[in-house]
Amino acid sequence: MRRVLEGSHAVSCAVDLARVQVISAYPITPQTHIVERLAELVADGVLDAKYVRVESEHSALAAVIGAASAGARTFTASSSHGLALMHEMLHWAAGARLPVVMAEVNRALGPGWNIWADQTDSLAQRDTGWMQVYCEDVQEVLDSILLAYKLAEQVSLPMMVALDAFFLSHTYEPVDVPDQQAVDAFLPPWTPTEILDTRDPRAFHQLASPDYYMEFRYKMQQAMEEALRLYPALDAEYGGRFGRSYPMVQLVPFREGARAPLALVTTGSVTGTARVAQEELGRRGTPVDLVKLRLFRPFPQAEVRRVLEPYERVAVIDRNLSFGYGGIFAQEIQAALARLERRPAVYPFVAGLGGRDITPQTISAVVERSLGEAPPEDLLWAGLKE
Amino acid sequence: MVSGHLACPGCGAAIAMRFLLKGLNEKAVVALPACCWSIIAGPFPYSALRVPILHTAFETGGAVASGIRAALDARGETETQVVTWAGDGGTFDIGLQALSGAAERNEDLLYVCYDNEAYMNTGVQASGATPPGAWTTTTPTGSPKRTRKKDIMQILAAHRIPYAATASIAYPEDLVRKVQKAVALHGTKFLHIYATCPTGWKVASEVSVRLARLAVQTRIFPLYEVEDGERYTINLEPVGYLVDAYFEAQGRFRHLGREDLDRIQGQVDRDWDRLKALARLG
Numbered sequence: 319m320r321r322v323l324e325g326s327h328a329v330s331c332a333v334d335l336a337r338v339q340v341i342s343a344y345p346i347t348p349q350t351h352i353v354e355r356l357a358e359l360v361a362d363g364v365l366d367a368k369y370v371r372v373e374s375e376h377s378a379l380a381a382v383i384g385a386a387s388a389g390a391r392t393f394t395a396s397s398s399h400g401l402a403l404m405h406e407m408l409h410w411a412a413g414a415r416l417p418v419v420m421a422e423v424n425r426a427l428g429p430g431w432n433i434w435a436d437q438t439d440s441l442a443q444r445d446t447g448w449m450q451v452y453c454e455d456v457q458e459v460l461d462s463i464l465l466a467y468k469l470a471e472q473v474s475l476p477m478m479v480a481l482d483a484f485f486l487s488h489t490y491e492p493v494d495v496p497d498q499q500a501v502d503a504f505l506p507p508w509t510p511t512e513i514l515d516t517r518d519p520r521a522f523h524q525l526a527s528p529d530y531y532m533e534f535r536y537k538m539q540q541a542m543e544e545a546l547r548l549y550p551a552l553d554a555e556y557g558g559r560f561g562r563s564y565p566m567v568q569l570v571p572f573r574e575g576a577r578a579p580l581a582l583v584t585t586g587s588v589t590g591t592a593r594v595a596q597e598e599l600g601r602r603g604t605p606v607d608l609v610k611l612r613l614f615r616p617f618p619q620a621e622v623r624r625v626l627e628p629y630e631r632v633a634v635i636d637r638n639l640s641f642g643y644g645g646i647f648a649q650e651i652q653a654a655l656a657r658l659e660r661r662p663a664v665y666p667f668v669a670g671l672g673g674r675d676i677t678p679q680t681i682s683a684v685v686e687r688s689l690g691e692a693p694p695e696d697l698l699w700a701g702l703k704e
Numbered sequence: 705m706v707s708g709h710l711a712c713p714g715c716g717a718a719i720a721m722r723f724l725l726k727g728l729n730e731k732a733v734v735a736l737p738a739c740c741w742s743i744i745a746g747p748f749p750y751s752a753l754r755v756p757i758l759h760t761a762f763e764t765g766g767a768v769a770s771g772i773r774a775a776l777d778a779r780g781e782t783e784t785q786v787v788t789w790a791g792d793g794g795t796f797d798i799g800l801q802a803l804s805g806a807a808e809r810n811e812d813l814l815y816v817c818y819d820n821e822a823y824m825n826t827g828v829q830a831s832g833a834t835p836p837g838a839w840t841t842t843t844p845t846g847s848p849k850r851t852r853k854k855d856i857m858q859i860l861a862a863h864r865i866p867y868a869a870t871a872s873i874a875y876p877e878d879l880v881r882k883v884q885k886a887v888a889l890h891g892t893k894f895l896h897i898y899a900t901c902p903t904g905w906k907v908a909s910e911v912s913v914r915l916a917r918l919a920v921q922t923r924i925f926p927l928y929e930v931e932d933g934e935r936y937t938i939n940l941e942p943v944g945y946l947v948d949a950y951f952e953a954q955g956r957f958r959h960l961g962r963e964d965l966d967r968i969q970g971q972v973d974r975d976w977d978r979l980k981a982l983a984r985l986g
Contacts, residue, residue, distance in 0.1 A: 340774045368774035368778050370774050370809075372767055372805055373802070374805070376767070376802075380768045383760070384735065384758065384764075388772045389775060392775075407764070410760070516756060516784055521751035521757040522756075524745060524757070525747040526747070526748045530748050
């Protein structure tokens with residue numbers, strides 16, 4: 319069914335369709351619309367779930383960890399400072415191998431207080447053992463939640479679906495909402511065996527000595543690699559059932575069969591703007607190919623290499639910053655390309671921090687600089703007031 | 705509870721767990737935030753308890769238990785009792801927020817704090833439960849703890865939960881009865897168990913229970929219940945020995961002088977009078 323949905327409500331809608339059993343969340347702008355709608359759905363009896371109204375984000379994830387450990391399909395949502403407060407429990411959920419799914423609304427961290435879009439919050443959680451996916455539009459947000467449950471439950475790792483503050487969370491778009499039966503067929507109930515059970519009492523997550531700890535971590539890494547292997551088939555299955563596909567790395571060539579001199583890599587909602595900029599640049603005689611990077615953890619290294627290897631130049635736009643180094647996606651892409659014999663020159667741009675608009679003009683400037691200048695030693699800033 | 709646990713000799717927390725398990729029904733799930741019991745329960749792949757245990761991070765006792773409760777309810781397992789078993793650090797300090805959240809929501813769970821009056825698992829550092837005058841490694845004898853022990857019972861009573869009670873390893877029948885009473889009630893139940901730590905208190909392991917009894921007999925740790933945050937019942941009227949006997953027995957108070965003991969006696973007497981007054985209000 320086609321409906322006009324706000325990005326946040328697309329999340330709530332998907333959580334409902336996934337038949338989540340326990341939801342726990344603490345309000346933080348701009349995540350609030352997600353959990354308000356879920357509270358309504360539970361209160362109205364539409365969604366048969368328990369809603370645990372906790373006193374902090376740290377407790378929200380802790381509650382969800384308790385619930386998942388007792389065998390429930392769970393959901394929480396967060397953003398920015400809330401996610402930072404959850405940090406410890408992010409590690410715990412992953413180490414406990416629980417397929418928790420979280421919607422994470424990308425928002426800048428203070429000071430100064432800033433409620434607008436910035437990916438530094440979720441990317442700072444890179445090493446917690448969570449899978450991460452970054453969405454371009456509201457439809458992708460809805461579909462990603464459903465895909466996330468399936469993938470998380472298959473590999474026993476938690477997954478974060480990231481969407482840009484306001485650009486996606488508060489934007490209404492027409493969305494194709496799958497019907498419940500089709501979702502049930504795609505996403506059957508989660509039936510874990512390793513749970514808190516009085517009939518089979520066991521201890522979970524106790525002291526793990528040096529004799530064991532490393533193997534637990536080895537298995538988490540294996541699960542990440544497994545997720546990378548499973549992803550294409552899962553995406554294909556989703557495409558077959560619902561008619562929409564989301565490759566982990568998507569190449570959008572300016573002209574089919576031709577290769578532009580520059581590949582522009584984007585993530586999140588900037589990709590939508592980049593599609594417009596790509597057309598405009600083409601009309602002005604500057605063809606550029608667009609590469610949308612969707613999956614961040616596990617990082618699709620081989621796919622990034624395969625897609626980007628043929629290019630002379632690659633420009634990356636990062637709406638995030640690892641202080642003292644540069645944009646985080648650019649950093650990972652450079653690492654992925656490092657082993658190639660002939661590798662593209664990478665132009666790492668930082669743009670749009672704290673919700674500053676990344677306009678088609680910003681993107682044109684990024685493209686023109688990358689085509690006109692020698693490869694930089696350091697990061698490049700786009701849209702900075704100097 | 706089976707043999708092979710990793711508690712120190714004379715550990716009050718091990719004794720407390722035995723009595724908790726005696727009071728529980730067969731259907732119970734235990735959430736265990738970081739505390740001495742994170743070690744006592746045994747390393748992977750062992751467990752010294754025959755109930756399902758979820759080990760969890762320090763400050764999450766109230767929240768994790770709430771989540772377990774929600775999942776069990778969603779599965780229709782409403783009769784299974786969810787228990788949080790936490791030390792005083794995880795209850796009085798770092799876990800207070802999550803405990804308060806759970807109590808405010810009146811989650812159907814039993815939260816048990818075994819109180820050994822400091823962070824014992826990390827090597828005897830002061831907590832919000834450490835009594836005035838006590839030596840710990842972060843309140844050394846040159847600068848012992850000056851402030852009062854946080855009144856956790858008043859804090860929980862202020863949440864108006866259906867049941868809060870103190871208990872002691874020296875009064876097992878009373879302790880087990882309180883566990884049984886708690887699990888029969890719906891909502892948040894809080895049990896504050898006084899549990900000696902021979903290592904941290906610098907006492908011989910065989911005096912654990914005797915010391916716990918002295919704490920009750922001197923009215924330092926009275927046994928009482930609070931129902932719905934209002935109705936106070938004192939379970940035992942001690943003779944009321946002077947606190948000296950209790951303090952003299954422990955290495956952690958060895959530096960205290962007459963003046964200190966008199967001041968503490970005054971505090972204990974005032975607290976007892978106040979408790980009696982509350983009990984009279986019925």
